[in-house]
Amino acid sequence: MEGGSNDATSVKVSARDLDVFYGSTQALHGISLDARANRVTALIGPSGCGKSTFLRSINRMNDLIPGMRRQGRILLDGADIHDPGVDVVDLRRRVGMVFQRSNPFPKSIYENVSYGPRIHGVSDRGTLDEIVRTTLEQAALWDEVKDRLGASALSLSGGQQQRLCIARALAVEPEVLLMDEPASALDPLATARIEELIHELKERYTILIVTHNMQQAARVSDTTAYFYLGRLVEVGPTAQIFTNPAKQETEDYITGRFG
Amino acid sequence: MSSSPAGRRTATTAVASAASESRRRAARRAERLFGAVVRTAAFAAILAIVLIFVFVGREALPLLRQGQAPGHGEEIVSWASLAGPTTYPDRPPRYVWQPVSAVPKYNLLPLVVGTLKTTLVAILFAGPLAVLAAILTSEFAPRWVSQVVKPTIELLAGIPSVVLGFFALMVLATWLQGLLGVRYRLNALTAGIGLGLAVIPIIYTVAEDALAAVPRSYREASYALGASRWETAVRIVVPAALPGIFAGVALGFGRAVGETMIVLMASGNAALATWPLTDSVRTLSATIAAELGEVVFGGPHYRVLFLLGVLLFVFTFAVNLAGELTVRRLRERLGGRA
Ligand SMILES: Nc1ncnc2c1ncn2[C@@H]1O[C@H](COP(=O)(O)OP(=O)(O)OP(=O)(O)O)[C@@H](O)[C@H]1O
Ligand SMILES: [Mg+2]
Numbered sequence: 001m002e003g004g005s006n007d008a009t010s011v012k013v014s015a016r017d018l019d020v021f022y023g024s025t026q027a028l029h030g031i032s033l034d035a036r037a038n039r040v041t042a043l044i045g046p047s048g049c050g051k052s053t054f055l056r057s058i059n060r061m062n063d064l065i066p067g068m069r070r071q072g073r074i075l076l077d078g079a080d081i082h083d084p085g086v087d088v089v090d091l092r093r094r095v096g097m098v099f100q101r102s103n104p105f106p107k108s109i110y111e112n113v114s115y116g117p118r119i120h121g122v123s124d125r126g127t128l129d130e131i132v133r134t135t136l137e138q139a140a141l142w143d144e145v146k147d148r149l150g151a152s153a154l155s156l157s158g159g160q161q162q163r164l165c166i167a168r169a170l171a172v173e174p175e176v177l178l179m180d181e182p183a184s185a186l187d188p189l190a191t192a193r194i195e196e197l198i199h200e201l202k203e204r205y206t207i208l209i210v211t212h213n214m215q216q217a218a219r220v221s222d223t224t225a226y227f228y229l230g231r232l233v234e235v236g237p238t239a240q241i242f243t244n245p246a247k248q249e250t251e252d253y254i255t256g257r258f259g
Numbered sequence: 260m261s262s263s264p265a266g267r268r269t270a271t272t273a274v275a276s277a278a279s280e281s282r283r284r285a286a287r288r289a290e291r292l293f294g295a296v297v298r299t300a301a302f303a304a305i306l307a308i309v310l311i312f313v314f315v316g317r318e319a320l321p322l323l324r325q326g327q328a329p330g331h332g333e334e335i336v337s338w339a340s341l342a343g344p345t346t347y348p349d350r351p352p353r354y355v356w357q358p359v360s361a362v363p364k365y366n367l368l369p370l371v372v373g374t375l376k377t378t379l380v381a382i383l384f385a386g387p388l389a390v391l392a393a394i395l396t397s398e399f400a401p402r403w404v405s406q407v408v409k410p411t412i413e414l415l416a417g418i419p420s421v422v423l424g425f426f427a428l429m430v431l432a433t434w435l436q437g438l439l440g441v442r443y444r445l446n447a448l449t450a451g452i453g454l455g456l457a458v459i460p461i462i463y464t465v466a467e468d469a470l471a472a473v474p475r476s477y478r479e480a481s482y483a484l485g486a487s488r489w490e491t492a493v494r495i496v497v498p499a500a501l502p503g504i505f506a507g508v509a510l511g512f513g514r515a516v517g518e519t520m521i522v523l524m525a526s527g528n529a530a531l532a533t534w535p536l537t538d539s540v541r542t543l544s545a546t547i548a549a550e551l552g553e554v555v556f557g558g559p560h561y562r563v564l565f566l567l568g569v570l571l572f573v574f575t576f577a578v579n580l581a582g583e584l585t586v587r588r589l590r591e592r593l594g595g596r597a
Contacts, residue, residue, distance in 0.1 A: 061483060066402075092485035099483075103476035106499050106593035115494070116484040152593065165480070172484055 012037040012206040013058060013176055018072035020053050020062065027053045029230045030072070035176075035223070040198060040207045042217040042238065045227035046253070051210040052100075054227070055178045058208070059095040060088055076176070093120060096174035100181040100210075102161035104153035104168070109136075109145050112153045112164055116172035131171050139167035140197055159190025166197065177201065179209040183216065195220050214254055218242050226250045312572055318565035336365050336559045341566075344368075356530035356541065358550065358560045365563045369530035371570070373447065373540030377522050380451020380536060381458050381515040386508050388455075389462035393504075397470040398492040409467065416460035424524030427453025432525065441537040445527035448536045453521045458511040465510060469503020470496060502589040509582025513575045519544040543567045543574075 013035040020028040028050045035041040043051045056062045058074060060081065074081050081091055093116075104112050113132045114122075122128060132149065136142040141163040145156070153164055162182060169177060179198075183191040198207060198220045211217050217224055218238060225235040226249075234241065234250045245251045322336060344352035345364050355364040392412065396405040431453055432444040439448075473496045481491040497504070519542075527539025528549065547564050554561040 059483060061479065064479075064482065089485045089487060092483055097483040099476065099479065101476065103474070103480045105477055105480065105495055115481075115486075119484065119486045119490050119494070154593070168480075168484070 009036045009038050011035070012077065013208070014075045015054070015057070016073045016075065018054070018057060018074060019070065020050070020057060021069040022065065023067040027230050028057070031232050033225055033232055033235060035206055035208050037206050038202055038204075039222040040202050040209060040220050041223045041225065042221035043208065043210045043225050043227060044212070044214070044217050044253070045233075047212075049227040050230040051227055052180050053230075055097075055180055055208060055210055058176070058178055059092050059097055061092075061097065063088070093172045094174055095176040095178060096169035096172065097178045098162070098165050098169050098180070098182045100184055102158060102165050102185070104156070104161050104164050106152065106154055108150045109153050109156070109164060110149040113167050113171050116168060120172060135167040135170045136164075138170055138197075138201070139163045140193060140200075141167055157190075159186050159193065162186060162190070162194065163197070166194075166201075170201075174205065176206045176208070179207065181210050181212065184212065191216070214242075214256075226253060228253070312569075315565055315568040315572060319562055319569050322559075322562050322566055336563060341365055341367050341563070354532040356546070358554075358563070363560065365559070366532075367567070367570070369532040370541055370543045370546055370567065372532045373522075373526065373530065374516060374542040374544070374571075374574070376447040376536060376540050377451045377454055377526060377542055378512065378515045380448055381454035382508065382512055384452050385455035385458040385462060385511060385515075389459045389507070389511070390466050390504055392459075393463050393466035393470055394492060394497060397467055398496060399488065412460050412463045414460075415456065416464070418457075420457055420518060420520040421524070423453055423456050424521040426456070427521060427525035439537065443527055443537070443539050445525055445539055446537045447526065447540045450522045450526035450540065450542075451536070453525045454515050454518055457518055457521060458515050461514055462507040462511040465507030466500070466504045469500040469507070472503065473499045499593065502586045502593070505589065506582060506586050509578060509586075512578045512582070516574050516578065517544055517571060519548045523548055543571050547571075 011034045015031050015033045018028055018031040019026060031050075031054060033041075033054075043054065045051055053062065057070065058076075058081075062068045062070070070082075076091070076094065080086075105115065107115070110132055113135055114128045117128060117131050122131070133142060133146075136145065141160060144160060145151075145164075153161065156164060162185075166182070183194045186194065195216065198209065201207060209217075209220065221238045223235065224238045224241040226233045226241065226245075226247075228249060234245060234247045236246070241250065242254060245254065322341075343366070345355045345366060346352040354366045354368040356366055356369045357364040389412075392408070396408050400408065427449055428445070432449045435441070435449055435452070436444050441448075477495050477499060478491055481495045486494070522540075522542045523545040526542060526545060528541045528545060529539035530541040530546075531538050547567050550560070551564050554564060
């Protein structure tokens, strides 16, 4: 299944026959899915269908879970991320992640953003200052915090914290951004800001976003993938999925007759 | 009897409101009772501490009334002799604790020095070891290693201090003598390390809890940025757990200052106000334990021992207060009220 046929951008991330097991239960069944560069791919589906599991497979966060087993391949720019030569540290630098619940470190705003660059070897203060400023600008947070970069990140509001987490993820210059329900804990105004942000960010990044909000998926994404019980039911251009899905199940879910 | 819907609705509302009213009143009563119990318990605990302090302080009080006529012809110890050195016609002045001699000498400095030396050795030995062990078991070791190490260290807390003292006296002292070639087996170093054994489980347990309480989401965020386990532990988890780790060290410090049996057995008990850690020492706590049973009730020696008690009390209190204030400051800095 390809994205839009007239979509000229290259495939950035692609999963091939991906199975993931937690112990004896299988969370993903043979997922094959492509995400294109500079496009937003939305993952939708009822709770527990494996959206987060799929997302966390792409930056190998699932490796940290004891008892996790995987079969199949995930390619980033055509290269298998599970090749023995691949450095997980480097993979995670290239594939950033924003979590469902904002999780800034209990440090200052500045330290939160500069943490990533620092662990990847940037130590020059001027360079760090520059990274902090530009990423906070990208995350549309700069104007609100520029006068208190030394304040604790936990003193920010929920929406600001989530944008800070986005800035933190952007600071290591990733190529792919994974967002697991980034706006689920936010009010409509903050959500709108995040959505706006996603629009701007896709010019530079490949974005995969999990959302339970159908309008949000319709608004922000170019491609939508519908998951159900660990299987990929249908994937296609967002406009088509929402107006004319190929599968009855997809339509039931989208129109709310289900789950 | 009205059977109209309106009538029935009023009736049900009345019943519902009556039921919820009585339930609410019961809940309020339970809450008040619970509050009273908690307040009483807290008050009793504080009262007990104050009473202990008052009792200990009262026995030492006559020492503070210097210059006034002593009752019952009781000789009073001068401040100068408590704090300053004893002078001799033919020798240089020295700080001496010699409560039972022709001329009793009650200089406190050797005891304070002894307490500080053993306590510092204990903290310097136990602190890093316990904190490192906590970091290793909570962040690095495989699950099964932690499940063995953790209860083992916690078991150490249950060992009676007389057993630790015995171990320090018999085994540790010999090892250290062999290792360092010191003259006296029993000294501040031996006693301090023995004390450290009692302090390790305290610091370890508190520090381990603090590390375990660091939200998983911090670790995940760090890993997701490409940080290694090591970087995550050092730069994220440990700083976030710092208030708790510090609280553990302060608690260990308090225990080390007050612990008696181990130092009584392993310190050599010679009241020397010297720098080397390999000299014997006599601590405040050991002095009280060793001497209080043999003093004349109400006499100067008796009073001075109670003064030592006051000193110990003030020491521990100061340490705990400083610890508490630091912990609070750290928490505030992390917590966003910056
Ligand atoms: N760490 C884990 N250990 C064991 N099973 C897990 C673990 N994480 C997820 N699972 C299981 O894998 C399945 C997929 O979970 P996943 O979190 O990917 O769902 P999801 O689509 O993200 O759901 P939600 O919309 O509620 O976030 C579920 O059945 C879940 O119980
Ligand atoms: Mg999820």
